Each structure stands twice: as structure tokens, then as C-alpha cells.
Amino acid sequence: xxxxxxxxxxxRRPDRAALIIAVVLAAIAGLIFWDVSRLSxxxxxxxxxxxxxxxxxxxxxxxxxxxxAAEALRGDFGHEREKQEFGPVVWIVGxxxxxxxxxxxxxxxxxxxxxxxxxxxGFGKRRLWFTIPIGIAFSYLVWLIFAKxxxxxxxxxxxxxxxx
Amino acid sequence: MGTFDFLLxxxxxxxxxxxxxxxxxxxxxxxxxxxxxxxxxxxxxALLLPVTYKLDPGGSLIMFAGIYYGGMYGGSTTSILLNTxxxxxxxxxxxxxxxMARAGRGGPALATAAIGSFVAGLIATLALAFIAPYIxxxxxxxxxxxxxxxxxxxxxxxxxxFGDSTLRGLTSLFVGLTLACIGIDQLTGQTRLSFGVxxxxxxxxxxxxAVAMFAIGETLFIAAQGDRGPDKVEAVRGSxxxxxxxxxxxxxxxxxxxxxxxPIGAMPAGGAEIxxxxxxxxxKRLTKHPEEFGNGAIEGVAGPEAANNASAAGTLVPLLTxxxxxxxxxxIMLAGFQQYGLQPGPLLFATNPQLxxxxxxxxxxxxxxxxxxxxxxxxxxxxxxxxxxxxxxAGILLFATLGTIGANPSVxxxxxxxxxxxxxxxxxxxxxxxxPVVVGLILGPLAExxxxxxxxxxxxxxxxxxxxxxxxxxxxxxALALIVPLILRARGRGEVLAQLAASED
Numbered sequence: 018x019x020x021x022x023x024x025x026x027x028x029r030r031p032d033r034a035a036l037i038i039a040v041v042l043a044a045i046a047g048l049i050f051w052d053v054s055r056l057s058x059x060x061x062x063x064x065x066x067x068x069x070x071x072x073x074x075x076x077x078x079x080x081x082x083x084x085x086a087a088e089a090l091r092g093d094f095g096h097e098r099e100k101q102e103f104g105p106v107v108w109i110v111g112x113x114x115x116x117x118x119x120x121x122x123x124x125x126x127x128x129x130x131x132x133x134x135x136x137x138x139g140f141g142k143r144r145l146w147f148t149i150p151i152g153i154a155f156s157y158l159v160w161l162i163f164a165k166x167x168x169x170x171x172x173x174x175x176x177x178x179x180x181x
Numbered sequence: 182m183g184t185f186d187f188l189l190x191x192x193x194x195x196x197x198x199x200x201x202x203x204x205x206x207x208x209x210x211x212x213x214x215x216x217x218x219x220x221x222x223x224x225x226x227a228l229l230l231p232v233t234y235k236l237d238p239g240g241s242l243i244m245f246a247g248i249y250y251g252g253m254y255g256g257s258t259t260s261i262l263l264n265t266x267x268x269x270x271x272x273x274x275x276x277x278x279x280x281m282a283r284a285g286r287g288g289p290a291l292a293t294a295a296i297g298s299f300v301a302g303l304i305a306t307l308a309l310a311f312i313a314p315y316i317x318x319x320x321x322x323x324x325x326x327x328x329x330x331x332x333x334x335x336x337x338x339x340x341x342x343f344g345d346s347t348l349r350g351l352t353s354l355f356v357g358l359t360l361a362c363i364g365i366d367q368l369t370g371q372t373r374l375s376f377g378v379x380x381x382x383x384x385x386x387x388x389x390x391a392v393a394m395f396a397i398g399e400t401l402f403i404a405a406q407g408d409r410g411p412d413k414v415e416a417v418r419g420s421x422x423x424x425x426x427x428x429x430x431x432x433x434x435x436x437x438x439x440x441x442x443x444p445i446g447a448m449p450a451g452g453a454e455i456x457x458x459x460x461x462x463x464x465k466r467l468t469k470h471p472e473e474f475g476n477g478a479i480e481g482v483a484g485p486e487a488a489n490n491a492s493a494a495g496t497l498v499p500l501l502t503x504x505x506x507x508x509x510x511x512x513i514m515l516a517g518f519q520q521y522g523l524q525p526g527p528l529l530f531a532t533n534p535q536l537x538x539x540x541x542x543x544x545x546x547x548x549x550x551x552x553x554x555x556x557x558x559x560x561x562x563x564x565x566x567x568x569x570x571x572x573x574x575a576g577i578l579l580f581a582t583l584g585t586i587g588a589n590p591s592v593x594x595x596x597x598x599x600x601x602x603x604x605x606x607x608x609x610x611x612x613x614x615x616x617p618v619v620v621g622l623i624l625g626p627l628a629e630x631x632x633x634x635x636x637x638x639x640x641x642x643x644x645x646x647x648x649x650x651x652x653x654x655x656x657x658x659x660a661l662a663l664i665v666p667l668i669l670r671a672r673g674r675g676e677v678l679a680q681l682a683a684s685e686d
Contacts, residue, residue, distance in 0.1 A: 045359060052374050065636040067366040070629045071373060074358050081352050101610060105404035116582060117595040129582065133575040139404045140571035156579060168235045169587040
């Protein structure tokens with residue numbers, strides 16, 4: 018695991034990201050315990066009911082959280098993380114969010130065209146006035162193929178209703 | 182009726198003109214999408230699932246078979262011409278294949294990969310057809326506890342036996358198992374982990390999860406790497422045909438690769454990668470031209486590529502006969518079956534033989550089509566490789582969301598897509614494998630069902646799980662598959678396992 022990890026003082030410092038992961042795992046386990054505890058458990062012929070497996074999973078998650086925390090504290094959670102640039106990630110997530118919110122009002126082509134342009138923007142094509150029309154045209158073509166030819170139910174908006 | 186009769190019947194089903202058309206569309210789409218850099222077979226199948234939504238089950242599964250094989254072929258083209266790391270099952274192909282392409286021998290490299298895939302696909306699909314009935318017979322004696330043990334074994338091999346960290350593999354698996362609990366409990370009808378949200382009552386769609394984690398997670402990850410300059414696509418110079426010498430050096434690796442790859446795929450041992458690595462090692466040892474290895478040896482392309490395809494066909498053995506997916510690709514195929522309410526397994530062979538044998542026969546037909554389609558169209562595939570990254574990933578996201586919208590056009594579903602996409606991205610950043618999440622989600626409910634049946638029969642006595650000899654042996658193997666790699670890694674021998682990591686399928 019520890020590729021190129023020299024045991025210097027720096028790498029021995031607790032790994033904060035890994036600790037956060039451990040906390041998240043424990044939190045998920047807590048959520049399962051909380052949710053499942055309200056089920057009327059022991060149904061059926063035996064002690065096994067709908068709660069058995071979730072409890073088992075939650076216990077394993079607690080175990081994994083402890084394991085992760087232990088590796089984090091010893092500083093050997095390892096894995097070299099490459100530097101992440103968050104600008105592009107924000108563009109793409111924004112595009113997906115925009116599509117999600119606009120889909121049912123503006124229809125498939127416009128919403129997906131915006132997603133298309135914002136993704137391209139995340140990868141360096143910054144001219145939105147140029148990429149949005151391309152995206153909408155391309156999405157419209159896809160809509161034609163999938164909604165009209167393959168009968169998939171893709172939400173129609175003003176643009177789609179204009180012609181059909 | 183014997184296997185031959187069934188297979189002939191299947192061929193009759195698959196040879197109907199409409200079904201041939203479906204197979205042709207399937208292989209073409211599968212190759213076209215599989216060729217795109219960064220898209221492995223699992224994602225190819227997940228992205229193209231919506232194309233089949235409106236077809237009847239038979240036609241849809243036949244198209245699916247074509248997509249599956251096409252995606253495998255496409256991946257090899259990418260690795261030879263582009264040297265893309267990340268697609269684990271074609272890493273080995275890239276080792277020698279890309280060197281050959283750089284030396285101007287891209288044509289023969291593609292040809293040996295294509296013909297090797299064909300040979301392997303042919304033999305392995307026939308092996309599938311002949312082995313399947315025996316496994317079905319064996320599966321009929323399996324009770325709930327044996328199935329449960331088998332699924333535990335699959336969980337272990339998918340998550341932790343290979344890859345660079347047992348902890349990470351198991352964590353991914355349990356994330357998948359947690360997601361699998363969401364929704365209405367199959368046996369008692371109580372809701373679990375859905376927090377009163379009606380959209381969650383049906384549970385989480387496997388395709389939504391797979392597309393989000395593979396397509397969106399990967400896109401975000403690539404975008405976050407920043408601009409690393411364009412990848413260099415090697416032009417295919419000269420003839421695509423192989424010389425007599427190439428043939429002489431290729432045919433033995435094809436056969437060896439097939440016989441290494443098929444059993445590995447057929448066992449619940451995860452991933453096509455292992456077979457490709459073993460085949461590469463075998464060819465390197467047996468070659469008469471050791472000096473060429475590392476500089477573009479044709480054996481190093483022929484063997485692993487055959488092994489790759491043979492184990493792809495091999496994974497269909499547990500999938501079709503036991504309903505047990507051992508790779509992410511197989512998990513998505515299982516989801517494809519389930520959308521028609523079909524549960525693969527021994528029963529499907531009895532209740533719907535036309536469908537199963539039609540599928541197996543169409544694999545054979547798809548294989549022939551690919552051979553005919555692939556070499557002449559190589560110029561087209563190469564052109565697909567040169568699509569600039571912004572357009573490529575914009576298009577990938579378009580089709581990724583299209584599938585989800587087509588299945589369920591709700592804001593909530595798209596929100597889940599986005600959330601799982603972010604989860605996939607974060608998991609990639611921290612080196613968590615993705616496949617165990619998908620396999621956990623689809624196999625979790627099946628394993629739970631079997632476990633609870635077994636324990637209901639025994640009235641809660643847990644020891645019953647270990648008292649059947651078959652179940653006990655399977656659980657012991659699972660325990661070994663969990664513990665041995667831990668010891669190996671603790672003693673600093675982890676590199677070998679890390680190399681066998683299953684990153685995609």
C-alpha cells in the first residue's frame with residue numbers, strides 16, 4: 018500500500034481524511050441502528066427477521082470504522098492522493114444539478130444541453146455561447162432517436178413541443 | 182434433449198431476422214462505446230441498458246449479449262492504440278499492444294487481438310453451453326445455506342482477495358450492502374432505511390448506482406486531474422493483416438489464453454484481469470523471442486486478449502446457472518434480466534429454455550459478427566478515439582443521465598445519480614474499488630434472502646450454515662480468500678495482489 022512512503026515524522030502524523038472516513042462509516046452504522054431499532058423485529062419462525070442483516074451490517078461497519086481509524090492514527094492508511102482541481106468538479110456538478118432542476122420545466126433537450134456545455138466547460142471549452150447551442154442541438158437529436166424511435170419517455174419541453 | 186439440441190434450437194431463435202438485427206445493433210453499439218477511452222465493459226453495458234428498455238426480453242437479452250462482447254472488443258482497440266491505463270482487464274494488452282502500435286505494427290496487433298478474441302469467445306461460449314447443464318444439475322441440490330455460502334465467497338473474492346487493501350475492498354462492499362438494505366424488506370414487507378421517502382421504497386436501482394459510480398465518478402475524477410495534455414493516438418500504419426509469421430506465433434497463445442481465462446471467469450473469483458496477467462506470464466515464459474517482450478511481442482497481445490474474452494464468457498457460467506454475478510459487468514447484466522422479472526439460475530433453464538439458449542446462441546453469432554465487423558471498420562473506431570476530451574465526457578454524461586431519465590424521469594432519481602457520482606469520485610480519490618459496491622447492492626438482497634430462509638428452516642440455529650459439507654467447504658474457501666491476502670500484504674508481498682486489482686470489472 019504505502020507506495021514510496023518513507024517513515025518520516027510527516028507521514029506518521031494522523032491522517033485527517035481517513036479519520037473523517039472512519040467517522041462517516043460509524044455514522045452510517047449509527048443510522049442503521051437507529052432506523053432498524055424501530056422495526057417490529059422478531060417476526061417469523063425464528064429469531065431472524067428484517068432487522069438481523071442490517072444489524073450485522075452495522076456491526077461490520079463499526080468494525081471497519083475502527084480499522085480505518087487505527088490505520089489513520091498509525092499513519093499507514095496510505096494511498097498517494099493526487100492533487101485534485103476542484104474548479105472542473107464544480108462545473109460538472111453544477112451542470113448535473115442544473116439538468117436535474119430544469120428537466121421537467123424546460124424539457125430534455127435544453128436541460129441536457131446545459132449539462133453538456135457545463136461539462137465541456139469543466140474540461141476546458143469555456144465558450145458557453147458556443148457550446149450551449151451545440152449541446153442543445155445534440156441533445157435534441159438524441160431525444161428524437163430515443164423518445165420517438167425507441168419510445169423512451171423523456172420529458173418534453175417547449176423545444177420538443179415546437180415540432181411534435 | 183441434449184445440449185446440442187438445445188443449442189440448435191437456440192441458434193434457430195437467434196437466427197430470426199429481427200434477432201440478428203438486434204445482435205448487429207448490439208455489437209456495433211457495444212464496440213463503438215467500448216472503444217471510447219475510459220469506458221470499460223461494465224460502463225458500456227450500463228450506458229446501453231436503456232436502449233433495450235422497450236424491447237421484448239428475448240430481443241433485449243440478445244442485444245445485450247452483443248453489447249457485452251462488443252464492449253470487450255472495443256476495449257482492446259483502445260488499449261492498443263491509446264495506451265489508456267485504468268481499464269484493468271486490458272492493461273496487459275496495452276503493455277505489448279501499444280508498443281507494437283508505436284513500432285508501426287498496430288494493424289497486426291489489432292488483428293491478433295480480434296481473431297484471438299474470436300477464437301476464445303467461440304471456444305468459451307461452447308464450453309459455457311456444455312458446462313451449464315451440469316452446473317444447473319448441481320445447483321438443484323443447493324439449498325439456501327449453500328447459496329448463502331456461495332454468495333459469501335463471491336463477496337470476498339470481489340471485494341478483498343485482490344486489490345491493494347482488504348480494508349478498502351471490504352468498506353466498499355459494506356457500503357453496497359448498506360445501500361441494498363434500503364427499501365421494502367422482501368420477506369416481511371417492512372420498510373428499512375427509507376426514512377419515509379416514497380422514492381426509496383423500491384430500493385436503489387442498480388443501473389443508477391452503476392452509471393453514477395462508473396460514468397459520473399470517473400468523469401469527475403478525470404476532470405479533477407486537470408489538463409495533462411492530449412493522449413497520443415497511434416495511427417494504424419500499413420496492413421491490418423497478419424503475416425504467416427504472426428499467425429504462427431499467435432495461435433498457441435490464443436488457445437492457451439482461452440484455457441487459462443475460461444476457468445478463472447467461471448469460478449466465482451472476480452475479474453477478467455487475473456486471467457490476462459496469468460496468460461501474459463505464461464507467454465513470457467514460453468516464448469521463443471524473449472527479447473521482444475516489453476518491446477511489442479505479438480504473443481503478449483494474443484494470449485491476454487484471448488484470456489480476457491474467455492473469462493468474460495466464463496463469468497456467464499455462474500451468472501446464468503446460479504444467478505451469481507462475480508463482476509460489475511455481470512451485476513449489471515443481472516439487473517438487465519431483472520427488469521423483465523427474470524431471475525437467472527437453474528429455474529430459468531427449466532422455465533424459459535428458449536430464452537437462455539437463444540442468449541447463448543446469440544453470443545456465438547455476436548462473436549462472428551464482431552470478427553467481420555471489427556477489422557474492416559478499424560478506421561472508424563480509430564476516429565472515435567480522437568474525439569477531444571471535452572466533447573467525449575460531455576457526451577458520456579449526456580448518455581449517463583439519459584438512461585436514468587428514461588427509466589424514471591424524476592428529480593429525486595437524478596439527485597441520487599449526482600449523489601452517487603460524488604460518492605464514486607470521493608472513493609476514487611481515496612483508492613476505494615468501485616465494483617464491490619455494485620456487486621454488494623445487487624447480491625446483498627439475494628444473500629439476505631437465502632440466509633433468512635436457511636435460518637428460518639433451522640429455527641434460528643446458526644450452526645446449520647456450517648453443517649452442510651458443500652456450504653462448509655465454500656465458507657472455508659471464502660475465509661482463506663479473506664485471510665491469506667491479509668497475511669501476504671502484512672508480509673510486504675502485496676504488490677502482486679495490487680497488480681491484480683479489479684478496478685472496473
